[in-house]
Amino acid sequence: MKQFLSGPRAGISSGLPVLYTVAATQFIMPFMFSGVAVTLPVMGQEFGAGGTALGLVESIYLAATGALLLPLGRLADMAGHAPLFRSGVLLYAVSTLLLSFTQDMTTFILLRLVQGTGAAMTMASNMALLTKAIPRSERGRAMGIAVASVYLGLSAGPFLGGAIATHLGWRWLYILGTPPLALAYLLARRNLKERWQPVTEPFDWAGAALSVCAVGLAVFGGPRLAAGPGGILALAGSMVCGALFLVVESRTANPLLDLALLRRNKTFSFATAAQFINYAATFGITFLFSLYLQNARGMTAQETGTVLLVQPLVQTLLSPLCGRLADSMPAHRIATAGMACCTAGTLMAAMTGADTSMAFMLTMFVVLGVGFALFASPNMSIIMGSVQTGRYGIASAMAASMRTLGMVLSMVLVTAAMSLHTGDAVVTAENADAFISAMRWSFAVFSALGGFGVALSLFASLSPDAPRE
Template sequence: MKRERWAGLVVISVAVALIIVDSTIVNVAIPAIVDDLGITSTQVQWVQESYTLVFAAFLLLFGALADRYGRRAVLLTGVVVFAASSVVAAFADSGTALIAARLVQGLGGAAILPTTLSLINATFRGRERGIAFAIWGSTIGGMAAVGPLLGGWLTTEFSWRWAFGINVPLGILIVIGVLVFVAESRAERPQPIDWAGALISVIASGSIVFALIEGRTYGWWFTEEAPSIGDWTWPYEISPIPFAFAIGIAFVALFVVRAITRTRAGRPVLLSPDLFGIRSFRNGNIAAAIVSLGEFGIILALPLWLQNALGYTALQTGWVLVALAGGSFVASGFASATIARFAPVTIVRAGLVAEIVGLVITGLVISVDTPWWAIVIGLFVYGFGVGLATAQLTNVVLREVPVARSGEASGTQSTSRQLGSALGIAILGTLLFSTLEADLRTQLGDAPGADQVVSAVVDSAGAAIPAIEQQSPEAADAARESLSTATAYSAYAAAGFLGLGLLATLGLGSGRREEDAAPAAAPEAPIASEGERRD
C-alpha cells in the first residue's frame, strides 16, 4: 500500500508537469505557428493568454467539485479534457481553431492542478507529507524551465504541432497510472455545489486576470491598442482594463458578502469563510500570493534577453534555463533529507533566501557579453530556492486544513498563487519594457531615426535588433545594452518581491518543529470532518 502511494505521487507529479510544460512550451513555438498559420498579432496574444485566463478563472470551482465528486475522478477528467483539446490544437488549421483549443485546455489544466494538491493533502501525513510536497513543488519549478527546451527541440526538429501532440501520449500514461496507483478520495459529507457562487468566482477571477495580463497591451487607463472581435472594435478612449478591474473587484465583493451571508444561514458556499479562521491557511495564502509576484517573473525576461541580446537560439535558451530545473530537482532531495529536522516554514524561508540570492547573482552578471556559465550559476541557485519554497509553502498552507475540504482549500491556494503570478508578470513586464524604452532613448538621444528604432525594439521585445543591425550597428549595440539593463532591473525587482514574501512568512509562526502525528489518511475514506481544529 505504501509503495502504491509513492507510485501514485509520481503519477500526480507527471500530471502537474503536463500543464506546467504546456504553459511554457507554447511561447517557444509561437514564431513557427505564425509562419505556418499566418495568424495576426492579436491572435498570437490570445493563443498564449486564453489558456491562462480560463485556467485561473476555474481553479476554485474544480477544487470544490473534487471534494464532492472525487478527487481522482476530477483529475482523470481534467487529463482527458487536456489531452483531447491538445489533439485539436495539434491539427488546428487556423488561429481561431487554435485559440478555441487553448480555451478548453485551460479547463483541463484547472481541473488538474488543485486535485493533485488535494490528493497529496488527503494521502500523506507527517514527514512523508513534506517529502511529497517537495517532489510536487520541484516538479513545478523544474518543468517551468524544461518547457522552453522541449518546445525548442520539438519545433526545430519536428513541428510546432508536436508541442501540443506530445500531451497525448503523456495523457494516456497519466490516465493509466492514476487508475492503477491513485485511490479515490472525497469528502464524507459533501455539500451541494454553489453554482451561482461558482459563476461569480469565474467572473471575478477572469476579469482580474484579464486586466493584469492585458493591461500593457490595451493601456492601463487610456486605450493604446483597441481590442477587437471580428468586425467589432473597442470604441472608447478609456481602455477596457479599468472596466475589467472594476467588474472583478465588484464580483469579489459580491462573492465575499454572499459567502458570509449564506454561511450564517447554513447554506452551501463554494468557499467557506471559516477556512480563513485557520491561521496557517489564511497567512499562508497571503504569503503565497506575494511570493508569486516574484517567482518565475524572471522567466518572462530572460528568454527575450538571451535570444535578442546575446543571439541564442530557442534551443540554446532552453539549455541555459535547464539550470533552473536542475536546482529545483536538487532541492527536492535536500528537502526530503531535512524535513525531519526543520519545520516546513523554516525550509520555506531558506528557499526564499536562495531565490533572492540567485536573482541578485543573475542581475549582477547580466551584460551584452555574459558567458552562459555565469547565468547558469544564478539560475541554479534560484531554482534550488524555488524547489524548496514553492513546495513547502503549499505544505504550510494546507497542513491544518481538514482532509474533507482539501479540494476547496487547494483551489483557493492555487487561485491566490495564480493571481499573484499574473500581477507579478504585469508589473515586471511593464518595468522591463518601460526601462528598455527609457534607457534606449537616453542612449540614442537625438540621433536620426531614434524614435523608429525605439518603437521597433520595444514593440518586438528586442526581436527587431538583428534587422536594425543591418542598417545601424551602433543602434543595435545600444538596443542590446538597454535590453540587458532592463533585464537586470527585472531580476532585482523580482528579488524585491520575494523579499516582501519572506517578510510575509513571519505571519506563519516561529518555524519551530511541530510534528504532525496524525496517521496517514486513507485515500478511500478520509475521516476528517468539518469540526477539525481551527486557530
C-alpha cells in the same frame, strides 16, 4: 480506497500509486504548457495569425486554469477528488490530440480553453489526493517529488518542443504528447478508485460565477495593462467582481470559500500569501533574461535556452531532498530560507548590466534554483497540513490560484517597467540600455516583494501539535 488507507504508521509506500499518478500528470502538463511557447511562431505562419491571436493561445489557457480553480476545488471536496482528477486528465488528453488536427486559429484557441479547463480539474485535486494518501511524516518528501516533476516538465518542454517543431512540425508536439497523457489517465483509472459522491449540500453558484470573473479578468487583463484601456477595464472589472465575491461569501450559508478559514487559520493564510508573493517576485525572471541574453548580449535562442535551463535543473534535483528535509525539520523554516534565497537571487539580478559576466549569471540562477526548491514543497506541505480533510480540495485550489495570480502580478510589473523605459519599441541592441534599466527596476521591485515574502513565510509556521482548522 486502498490507496488512501494511510494512517500514521502506513508510510509512504501505501501512497506510492497515488504519488506515481500525480507525478506523471505533474510532468506532462507543464511539459506541454512550456513546449507550446516555442511552436507559436511556426504555427502563426501556417495560420496567418498575428501577435494578438498568438497571445490568446497562452492567455486563454491561463485564464481558464486560474478562473476555474476555486469552483473546482470546492466541487472536489463535495463530490470527490479522484473522479475530478481522472476527468481532468481525460479532458486534457482528448483536447491535446484534437489540437494537432486543427485547421484554423479560432478552433485552436477554443480547444486551448478546453485544455485549460482540464488542467484546472487536475490542479484543483492533485495536492488533495497526495495529502490524503501520504502520512504527515512523509508528506514533504512526496510533495518534493511532485514539485520536481513540474520543474522537470517545464525544463524539458522548450528544449524538446523546439526540436520537435523544427524537425517534425508543430503538430507533432500534440501528437507525441497524447500517449503520455493517455498513460497518465490509465494510471489514474487504475490507482484512483474513488467514485463520484452524491452532493448533500448546495453549491455556491453565485460565488463561483464571481470567482471565475474576478480571476479570469485579472489573468486576461494584467499582461495587457500597458496596451490600452482594455487591460485597465479588465483589471477594474476584476476588482469589482472580487469585492462582490467577498460580500457574497460572507453572507452565504455554504460558501465557495469559507472566509473564516482565512481569519482563524493564520498558518493557512500566511502560507498561501507567501505562495502568491514568491511567484509575483520571481515569475518574470525567465522572460526578462530571455530578452536580455538575446537582444542585449547577442546570444542565440539555443544558447539562451541552455543558460536558462540551469535554474529549473537545480530545482528538479533538489526539490525531493528539500521535501524530505521538511519531514524532519520545521517546514516553515525551510520555506523561509527558500524565500530568502529567491530574494538574494533577485538582488543579484538587479545588479545585472551590459557587461555582467556569465559566471555571475550562472551563480544567480543556481541561487534562484536552490531558493525555489527550498520554498515550494515545504510551503505546500504547510498549506495542505493546516486544514482538515474536507477542505483539501479548496486548499489545493487556493494554492494554485495564488500561484497563477502571482504570475499575473509579476508580468504586470514587468509590462509597466517596459512601458516606462522602452515604450512600444521592440527590444534590440540599439535600445538595450533602456531595456536593462527596465529590467533592473523590475528586479528591484521583485526584491522588495521577496523581503515582504520572507516576513510572511516566518509567520506560516505549523508544528506537529499545532491546532488544525
